[in-house]
Amino acid sequence: MTTPRPGDGHVVIAPDKFKGSLDAPEVARRIGAGLRRARPEVRLLELPVADGGDGTVDAAVAAGFTRVRAEVSGPTGEPVPASYAVRGDVAVVELAEASGLRRLPGGRLAPLTASSRGTGELIDDAVRRGARRVVLGLGGSACTDGGAGMAAALGARLLDADGRELPPGGAALRDLDRVDAAALRERMRGVTVVVASDVDSPLLGPDGAAHVFGPQKGAGPHDVDLLEEALTRLDAVVRRDLGVSAAERPGAGAAGGAGFGAMAFCSATVEPGITYLLDLLGFSSHLAGARLVITGEGALDRQTLRGKAPAGVARAAGGAGVPVLAVAGRSMLSEDELRAAGFLGAYALTDLEPDPARCMREAGPLLERLSEQVGQAWLDDTRDDPAVIP
Numbered sequence: 141m142t143t144p145r146p147g148d149g150h151v152v153i154a155p156d157k158f159k160g161s162l163d164a165p166e167v168a169r170r171i172g173a174g175l176r177r178a179r180p181e182v183r184l185l186e187l188p189v190a191d192g193g194d195g196t197v198d199a200a201v202a203a204g205f206t207r208v209r210a211e212v213s214g215p216t217g218e219p220v221p222a223s224y225a226v227r228g229d230v231a232v233v234e235l236a237e238a239s240g241l242r243r244l245p246g247g248r249l250a251p252l253t254a255s256s257r258g259t260g261e262l263i264d265d266a267v268r269r270g271a272r273r274v275v276l277g278l279g280g281s282a283c284t285d286g287g288a289g290m291a292a293a294l295g296a297r298l299l300d301a302d303g304r305e306l307p308p309g310g311a312a313l314r315d316l317d318r319v320d321a322a323a324l325r326e327r328m329r330g331v332t333v334v335v336a337s338d339v340d341s342p343l344l345g346p347d348g349a350a351h352v353f354g355p356q357k358g359a360g361p362h363d364v365d366l367l368e369e370a371l372t373r374l375d376a377v378v379r380r381d382l383g384v385s386a387a388e389r390p391g392a393g394a395a396g397g398a399g400f401g402a403m404a405f406c407s408a409t410v411e412p413g414i415t416y417l418l419d420l421l422g423f424s425s426h427l428a429g430a431r432l433v434i435t436g437e438g439a440l441d442r443q444t445l446r447g448k449a450p451a452g453v454a455r456a457a458g459g460a461g462v463p464v465l466a467v468a469g470r471s472m473l474s475e476d477e478l479r480a481a482g483f484l485g486a487y488a489l490t491d492l493e494p495d496p497a498r499c500m501r502e503a504g505p506l507l508e509r510l511s512e513q514v515g516q517a518w519l520d521d522t523r524d525d526p527a528v529i530p
Contacts, residue, residue, distance in 0.1 A: 149429040150183040151175065151519070152462075156449035157195045158438040158469050161503035164188030164195045165202060170504050171434055171467065174511025179519040185426055189435070191449040192336040192413030193236060193279025200225035200232040203421035210265050212258035213293075214243045215282035216250050217308065224262050230273045230420070231266035235259045235395050236280035239289070241357070244282050249358025252366065253309035254283035256398050260293025267331055275420060276402055277413070278337040278395035284354050284367045285310040286343065286374045287401010295323035296405055310350075310396070311363075313370035319381045324405055333408035336416045338447040341393030343371055343386070343400040349393035357396065371397055378404045414452030423453075427460040432518060434511075436467035440488070444473070445481055454482035465518065467510060469499050487514055 153175075155167040162170065168186040175184060187203065190196040201207045205225035214220035215238075222237040236242065238258030244250065263274055283289065288298055289308055297320040298306045298313075306312045342348050350359070350367035359367060374397075375387040384404045386392055391410035392400035402408035418424070427433070435453040437444065444451055454464045466478070466486040478486050489499040489506045499506060 149431040150185055152185050152187060152426055152430050152433045152457075154187045154189050154423070154433060154435045154453050155467065156189055156191065156435070156437040158503055158507075159194075161438065161469065161500050162507070163198060164190060165198050166504065167436070167507065170507040171511040174508040175515040175519070177508070178512045178515025182515070182519050187421075187423065187426060189414065189421075189423070189449050189453060190277065190417060191279075191338055191447070191452065192277035192417065194234070194240065194242070196234040196277035196336070196417065197223055197225045197232055197237060199417065200227075200421060205232060208266070208269070210262060212238045212261040213255070214245070214258055215239050215254040216245060217255070218245060220258065222258065222262060224266055226266065226269070226271065229271055230275065231271035232275045232277065232420075233259065233262045233266060234277040235398055236277075238262050239283055240280040241282045242280070250282065250309070251284060251354060251357045251359035251363050252311035253307075254285070254357070255289030255308035256281065256283050256285055256287055256396070256401065257289035257293045257308060259398065260290035263290070264294055264327070267328065272330060273332045273334065275334050275336055275417075276408065277417075278335060278339065278398055281395035281398060282357055283310065283398075284349055284357060284359065284371070284396035286313065286349070286371050286397035287399070287405065288313060288374060290398060290401050291321070291324060291405040294405070295327045296321045297323070310367045310370050313374045314366070316373050316377050319377050321382055321405055328406055331406075333402055333406040334416070335391060335394070335399055335402050335408045335410045336413040337391050337394040337399060337410060338413040339394035339399070340390040342388050342390070343375060343392040343397050344368065347393070349397040349400075352393065353396060375400070412447060414447060414449045418452055418456050423456055424460060427457060427462050430462045433457040433462050433464045434467060434514065435464060438469045440466055440468040440471040440473050440486055442472075445477065451481055458482040465514060467507065467514065469503065470496065
């Protein structure tokens with residue numbers, strides 16, 4: 141790996157969001173503001189990134205995709221404003237935009253009745269406008285419905301024993317009797333769906349959608365058991381009526397089972413989120429001539445090392461011979477762990493302000509101050525040995 145040398149090229153700023161404080165574009169802007177105060181002469185390129193969860197559409201737009209706005213069904217049925225991104229015949233759709241926790245009215249959780257229908261409406265809108273490849277980012281979902289709502293929005297009929305359409309939500313799937321996907325398959329003919337997600341959970345079992353992610357959406361122990369029963373029924377009917385066995389595939393449990401729904405109803409393939417998205421967004425093309433890459437997220441921890449956005453950025457930049465620094469709200473990784481993951485070092489807001497609550501409230505100004513320090517330490521053209529971590 142090379143090290144930043146005096147006078148070499150531009151700096152690529154490629155962070156993910158600081159969850160609960162700043163979205164990825166704002167993180168990139170704040171880092172850029174701090175660096176400019178320290179080294180106004182250095183050229184900066186802001187490229188916020190995402191790994192398939194919240195912020196995926198924003199990252200695509202920052203990379204040159206066009207934002208398309210639509211009003212769709214929120215997780216509890218109310219209309220919500222949402223958007224997806226398009227370039228040519230490729231559409232990037234983010235489940236959290238329509239069916240995410242942040243779309244719940246008043247933040248009131250609805251673990252049994254929340255639906256992924258709005259995500260299907262976004263996909264449908266994109267296909268009607270000419271999309272032939274849909275990249276579906278999964279994460280931050282409010283629902284555990286196995287993607288049933290999404291499938292229904294695309295034309296699938298999920299029926300009870302009396303031939304009536306099921307109501308929305310995961311709990312209703314206990315009454316599923318049969319599935320008719322003929323209209324969906326006609327509508328999606330010629331369309332490729334790719335799920336971008338780093339969640340490798342199956343649909344069912346102790347590592348599945350209900351048990352692992354249900355409590356995050358407000359499901360208590362009884363609710364988890366009910367949702368597990370409902371998803372098991374969905375899997376059984378899909379196997380019988382569609383001839384698709386997807387419940388055990390890695391990623392089927394992502395976003396409350398929306399990964400399963402995409403595989404079962406749309407023949408989706410699953411790709412590692414950050415790796416696939418960096419390639420789709422042309423990240424590597426911006427590394428030529430770069431002297432440094434700065435990435436980060438709210439918390440650098442062991443989950444970061446398991447394929448989250450900063451680790452993906454570090455791999456891509458390291459492969460191009462560009463050094464990488466990380467910034468974060470807090471860092472729980474040792475220097476050895478950082479080095480092994482491809483980072484020269486890490487800076488955290490808690491280095492400036494030990495109170496985590498204040499770091500959350502004042503993340504923007506603190507990040508600018510921290511980035512100014514990074515600029516002074518790493519972009520000093522008079523430093524004799526830039527390979528030494530300040």
